[in-house]
Amino acid sequence: MIDYNKKSASQYGIQFGNKFENRIFKRMTEDCTNFICQCVWAGYGGTDGYSLSRPEDIVALRNRVANMYRQTPLWYGLDFKSLEQFGSLPFIRVEEFWDYVVNNNSSGPRAKGFNNGKHWTELDVDVEQGDVIQFYHDDIQRYGHSAIVVSDTKQNIVDSMDGVFVAQHSTDFSYRPLIDAFKANCALEICKIRLLKFVPAYF
Structure with missing residues (x-):
């Protein structure tokens, strides 16, 4: 088990959150979950042994992606130079990502899901570094955005969001105050969020 x-997931988010592309993975048109899955990939050892800033290491990491390192046939992104158009749906789409990691009984990432379908004030677990938050969008009647907690904190956001920061794409941020992410995605009075906490898995 891995x-x-x-911390590795968070470092990836901080390093590349405000970058349009990182030359490791191919960017998708709607890139939020594609980017978050890259962070999760790093959390499961995808970037271990390499720097996120050295050009030669970026090339090596791109080759890891092309060779499906720490990915599965059901959960994979595309390397930066891939001629394919899309990664797998659980890697690039909000709903499919949740369904995959919460219900996965095989190889690949696994997570415990919390607060699905509930108002954000009903979240009864602490939010901490490396967790993924998904926001419900009323206009499309489904969860439509993913972000990863990058601040080294563990707290109940129902009491306070101060000190909680996230990284995300679409739009691109490395260290965005969580309250700003809330306001960009939903009205606090009606906002639904759900939370993913990742657990050991095998690849």
Whole structure:
């Protein structure tokens, strides 16, 4: 089993959150979940042994992606130079990602899901570094955005969001205050969010 390293996931998010592309993975048109899955990939050891800033290491990491390192036939992204158009649906789409990791009984990432379908004030677990938050969008009647917690904190956001920061794409941020992410995705009075906490998995 491979542990989920929340710090590695967070470091990837901070390094590349505000970059349009990182030359490791191919960017999708709607890139939020594609980017979050890259962070999760890093959390499961995808980037272990390499720097996220050295050009030669970026090339090596791209080759890892092309060779499906720490990915599965059902959960994979595309390397930066891939001629394919899309990664797998659980890697690039909000709903499919949740369904895959919460229900996965085989190889690949696994997570415990919390607060699905509920108002954000009903979240009864602490939010911490490496967790993924998904926001419900009323206009499309489904969860429509994913972000990863990058601040080294563990707290109940129902009491306070101060000190909680996220990384995300679409739009691109490395260290965005969680309250700003809330306001960009939903009205606080009606906002629904759900939370993913990743657990050891095998690949």
